[in-house]
Amino acid sequence: xxxxxxxxxxxxxxxxxxxxxxxxxxxxxxxxxxxxxxxxxxxxxxxxxxxxxxxxxxxxxxxxxxxxxxxxxxxxxxxxxxxxxxxxxxxxxxxxxxxxxxxxxxxxxxxxxxxxxxxxxxxxxxxxxxxxxxxxxxxxxxxxxxxxxxxxxxxxxxxxxxxxxxxxxxxxxxxxxxxxxxxxxxxxxxxxxxxxxxxxxxxxxxxxxxxxxxxxxxxxxxxxxxxxxxxxxxxxxxxxxxxxxxxxxxxxxxxxxxxxxxxxxxxxxxxxxxxxxxxxxxxxxxxxxxxxxxxxx
Numbered sequence: 001x002x003x004x005x006x007x008x009x010x011x012x013x014x015x016x017x018x019x020x021x022x023x024x025x026x027x028x029x030x031x032x033x034x035x036x037x038x039x040x041x042x043x044x045x046x047x048x049x050x051x052x053x054x055x056x057x058x059x060x061x062x063x064x065x066x067x068x069x070x071x072x073x074x075x076x077x078x079x080x081x082x083x084x085x086x087x088x089x090x091x092x093x094x095x096x097x098x099x100x101x102x103x104x105x106x107x108x109x110x111x112x113x114x115x116x117x118x119x120x121x122x123x124x125x126x127x128x129x130x131x132x133x134x135x136x137x138x139x140x141x142x143x144x145x146x147x148x149x150x151x152x153x154x155x156x157x158x159x160x161x162x163x164x165x166x167x168x169x170x171x172x173x174x175x176x177x178x179x180x181x182x183x184x185x186x187x188x189x190x191x192x193x194x195x196x197x198x199x200x201x202x203x204x205x206x207x208x209x210x211x212x213x214x215x216x217x218x219x220x221x222x223x224x225x226x227x228x229x230x231x232x233x234x235x236x237x238x239x240x241x242x243x244x245x246x247x248x249x250x251x252x253x254x255x256x257x258x259x260x261x262x263x264x265x266x267x268x269x270x271x272x273x274x275x276x277x278x279x280x281x282x283x284x285x286x287x288x289x290x291x292x293x294x295x296x297x
Contacts (some may be wrong), residue, residue, distance in 0.1 A: 099216045114132075117156065118153065119155070121149045124145055124146055124149070125146065133196075134199050136203040140212070140218030143174060144171045144174040144178060148167050148171050148174075151170050163227060163230055165223050166230075168231045169220050173220040175216040176212070176255070176258075177212045179259070180267045180270075181269075181270065182200050182204065183262050185265075186200050187206075187262070187264065188265035188268060210259075213259055214259070217259075221251060224248055225248060240293070241294070242294075243293040244295075247290035250286045250287035253283050257279055258280070
């Protein structure tokens, strides 16, 4: 009945003289009239689709004319579903650029070294996303350097002196974690085919990544102990020294738990894994408490 009403609104039929019986109406609907109405309804639907397409095209033409009037190269719109999507992307990029300018201006006013570290950080981040991510060794070394730069940025902003042993500790620890993430992607059976996984299979062997993880963690413990010697006497006649030595034990335990979970393909997202792993959480917490007490006391 809805179809008949829709068709009648298009053809404006004349009202019949008198009333038709129910049987007569049923006869009309079951006969040629029903087929004719269905055919008209189909054509009306097609007309409405074409009309909608025309209106949409008119809007797009108007948008293109507006962009042309503004001097925008129309080739820039290639790949975007709509002008609003293009404008949203451009607006977001402009906003990010403004934040970059404002942020680095503040850094320069605060401390000249901060802007140097910031520019290096941004350069490595972009290089990693565009190139280093698919170059053997560069993919994990660049991530480790970014962690070191974060420490430098934080220490410089807070005017807290740092040391080479501490930076080396951060570098080797993050190197082991980055290599663990790569190995976890290879071991993760839920990831069947992806560009990253295919690259990792071609670039590294399992044993190679395991050796990188173990060597990095061993060097991180060595540099951590050197850092302890650097900031505190390692003689066990003081309570802070005892706390620092205990913290190195928790660091060793963390490394072993991490390697175990990596071989199960569970460390691709280390933060998410840590949140869902009680043993990792407890180990990191105890390491943080003991190392913090050792430094502050």
